[in-house]
Amino acid sequence: MELNEVHKFLSNKKNIARLFKQNGSSYCEKLIARFNDVNEKIKETEQLRLTEEKEKQDKLKKVSEYMLSIGLKPNDLLKIRKEPKEPKIKYQYIDENNNQLTWSGRGKMPFWLSKQLEQGKSLDDFLAN
Structure with a gap:
């Protein structure tokens, strides 16, 4: 079943009532528990991503402030790109x-x-x- 079909099915109260009647309350409680587990993992993952992004931004801000304090601009880093070295040829x-x-x-x-x-x-x- 495609995600779109699952969404349509679960969005319809009649479908949920039918599922409840056919499988009983314990089955539906297990499904609800699984949905809640998945939902919690998604929230944890998103929170972790946001925390990592904030830490990254804080580090970038500190580096930028330090660079400005010693007279460098962040764009100066672009100027020090190393050009790839030509491979040395032993024989010709x-x-x-x-x-x-x-x-x-x-x-x-x-x-x-x-x-x-x-x-x-x-x-x-x-x-x-």
Whole structure:
């Protein structure tokens, strides 16, 4: 049963009365207890979320106040973003005519180099550094 259908069913007093008559009061009391348990857990979760959000806001306010006290503005933090470092390349291979056909040794081997290796040459013949 979809949530919308459950809502429609429980919103109708006749449906609740029928459920009560068919299953008895103890069954309905168990259902009410389950609803109350779920409702309490939802309230606890929401209260926890609100508490965490308030603590976060308090921390942000303290940090912001401290930054202002030492002459920094919160936007100054955006300026210190670290740029990702380029990975260091240990080896670089260059074609036999010193053309700009290079390969770092990573990824798929280029066609020009695989052809040379098929002809019996070695990678060391093309090592640039």
